[in-house]
Amino acid sequence: MTEGRAVKGRPIPMVDLAAQYERIRGEVDEAIARVVHSTAFIKGEDCALFESEFAAWCGVKAACGVANGTDALILCLRAYGVGPGDEVVTVANTFIATGEAILLNGARPVFVDVDPVTYTMDPAQVEAALTTRTKLILPVHLYGHPADMKPILEIAARHGLRVLEDAAQAHGAEIAGRRAGALGHAATFSFYPGKNLGAYGDAGMVVSDDAEFVARVRQIANHGGGKNKYDNVVLGTNSRLDTLQAAVLRVKLRHLEAWNRERRQRAEAYTKALADAPSVALPRERPGARSAWHLYTIRVADRDGLQDHLKAQSIAAAVHYPRPIHLQPAMSAAGGRSGMLPVSEALAREVLCLPLYPELPFEAVERVAAEVKSYCGAAVARA
Template sequence: MIPFVDLKSQYLSIKDEIDTAILKVLESTQFVLGKEVAAFEEEFAAYCDTDSGIAVNTGTSALHLALLAAGIGPGDEVITVSFTFVATAAAICYTGATPVFVDIDPVSYTIDVTQIEKAITERTKAILPVHLYGQPADMEPIMEIAQRYGLVVIEDAAQAHGAEYKGRRIGSIGDIGCFSFYPGKNLGAYGEGGIVVTNNPEYARTIRMLRDWGQERKYHHVLKGYNYRMDGIQGAILRVKLRYLDQWTEARRSHAARYDELLAESGVKTPVVMPYSHHVYHVYAVRNSQRDVLQQKLNEQGVQTGIHYPIPVHLQQAYADLGYKPGDFPYSELAANEVLSLPMYAELSPEQLKIVSAAVVRASDV
């Protein structure tokens, strides 16, 4: 079986460095925040070309605190997409605000920028584009609209570590950028983790307090905050892995190019890289109108796959109260019915790429 993700292979390739980093934290006993987390914050912010990084316990927490720092609260609206992981909408709801969905561009799968302006109301306070699968949203028109209407832009970059838009690092373009370090991400922790990056010192100060019970210093609670702190061990692990991120990204991009070649004559539609995009392929998602049959046939041939995502948020039972119905966002719904993610990680071998692709060619004739 060729696994969809192979975290063990990655760990074994850097085992000595990881084990040493973990032992260092154990010996220091700085298990929550601490020097390793602080160092990682600086290094990741520099990687993103931003002034500040504030490490938290999950990518969802990063989104939640970014929204709060931007002043989003009850009665406000935030424009985003439905074709995303549910955390995007959940974080908006945590603040008491309402997610307002628009459809995706059918080629890039990111927010259709031509739909944003018509969704703006007097209650709109922010735009939250999602850089899906490692491909950036079209940020230039988003920033132009935000500037015209006085809106905050918060980038959901949970799947886009190292991605670039017209030469600029994702996370540095909007007012705030939010990343996840869930284990399967391009830069993954060995547990949960997230970070907020920003060039706005006031946002950084607020988020830093909010993640640690609203404290400006110990026992001096300026805000009603949360326990969203990153563990010291995760900070140490991420410092090691950050040094390999560009190398792993280039491997992913190389694998994607090979998939493109091998699947050119298959019955699936391969990803399209937008002209403004440096795609980092968190996911290599193909499309087929008989996706479920294709997935079953691949599984029978020993190829694991994933679906990102089978039900758009606006059709999820938990979000029925938002009042959306089938047909409201046709491109999101069609993508949800057709996308299938193939194995994608730096450690894939040339032979595995051939095996997966051959299986897809056989199985896609459905």
Template sequence: MNDRVIPFSDLAPTTAEIRAEVEDGWRRLLDGNAWVGGAPVERFERAFASYCDTAEAVAVANGTDALHLILRALGIGPGDEVLVPANTFIATAEAVVLAGARPRFVDVDPTSLLMTPQGAEAALTPSTAAIVPVHLFGHVADVEGLAEVARRHGLALVEDAAQAQGAERNGVRAGSTGRAAGFSFYPGKNLGAFGDAGAVTTDDAALAATIRSLADHGRAADDKFLHTSVGTNSRLDAVQAVVLSAKLARLDAWTQRRAKIVDAYRERLADLPLRIVEPDVGVDSAWHLLVVRVADRDAVRAGLAERGVLTGIHYPVPCHEQPAFAAWADGPLPCASEAAREILSLPLHPYMDLEDVDVVRDALADVLRRRRGPT
């Protein structure tokens, strides 16, 4: 039995790498006493827009707000339907409901587990106003094909890129194809704050201005005492902007390390009865998560935990099976439901070493061998 514990994720090494830079930035904030917005937030917005190859980035309080604000700024609300994949974090569908619209859940490709143009086309109704593909696990969905579906039907394409900072499809960055994209900087994300944070990216300056206003209580751009719409409070604070700027400068290097670890997993897991959920051809994944599909998942996960290997599940209950969204569940979505019973997220973070991967592999091999019994 392995005495070593392999955590599912470990934020301490990346925190240590940026600590001195963050402390220096925070000291400057303490000297200036400007905590909300200001130069640190503006610097991060410019840097993140450049990183995503978009004209604009608007920093907001979290990823859920990013999607909600995009939909509101696009005028999507009561009477509208928005297509979302069933196998996403609940926030994707939640943002639709918060905007007053109806989420219409779409089944996903059985291999990639992502929304496809064919799946979106089949789910369209006369009330459809937008398509929201999710770049799950860091793998970019077929945004070119989905953009074409959206164009033909006069719909808005909004990317949920919460798990895909830095990912690309055919050389195009996640978050730069649709009308806008929502990003999450929850601490566990590849680009994670020291708390909640998020951003919207877009090439539409007018849309960005509307989102910026809505996120600041509907305030007019040229008069702080004039409120032209009913907004909300979703401003990024300067403390988090300092952290995100320090991490953004290192994000590509961390992503490259993740990819090398995934390569090692591929080699070591090739002979085991499981399957890695891979990105489509042409996708340079951000590898936010390394997900495998395995039979008897819950028992396998328990066996790994007994051997000191900690794992996750993203996500065990698809949105259309969640009690909170029962009113919008139109019928069975077999691919999403089947995958939810089999998916298992293995340990992955930039500072894993090959010995860690070996420990995970040996634990998996032992658990799977014992479940198969003697041969």
């Protein structure tokens, strides 16, 4: 038991955005001041520049900045014409936004289970989930690890379907040298502050090689606009990326590759330090795939006990996610039942994300790993 034990060392947070700001303070402050002085808060030049820079970074032809990653998904489904009566095959081991976007468009999510090693869509289950109503396949690159896109794309091609990547957590993830965003027919990103590339507020992006598709997204995201400001050609909404966020993101994009390298070094340090941890499953990369290491997620039977133990040592650890989305009341229209997705449901009970960010000191990695080992070792001895 951990209660009553002295707290050792300084608190270790899950992420430390203040430490990141300290590294780029001059550049960010200058970029923000430039936008404020220009007063071009909506559709300022940083928006278009960030779109082209991020598209180039991903290795695709076109991008459209939007208000957040949830809207990016909603807008993509609308632009693909997904609506009532349609089905979208996706996973339940994800953030709720993936499912919300489908239901909000009037379509039905059809959930398949995930692979027990990478926690991403199990391609072997996809074909059986397809029906004549299937409109789209929506894999999620969870924790920064890319879904197994090759077999998913092959199935999609056989059935004339599109594959939309939910890359909200995967800026810089790769398969065979291609980055997330360039792996499917289109992709959505979130720039929520704690993401590998995070804004100073909400922001998101749609990317694709299909420039016409991206133009449709842009039209819907900007009140269904036509050539002139007050032409409203299709039913749209307001989901624009704001200029201040674009300016901050342009600064941060210049550092993303280095930051992802630093994340990888810390992930590797965890893997080394935890190699002999009893009864702990460590994250692994599929051969040919490179994770963006958004999160370092371990799997342990007594997850809640371990989380409490770490908390007592002033170490933050987070559960992404405590309930698979097919069992969320908000998703009840999708008809999810307990027991339907055994791997996703077990993961919800057992996963724990350890602190991981580019500035995380290696001594902190060692301390977290030592606490995980001591708790799990004692648990094995107790059993």
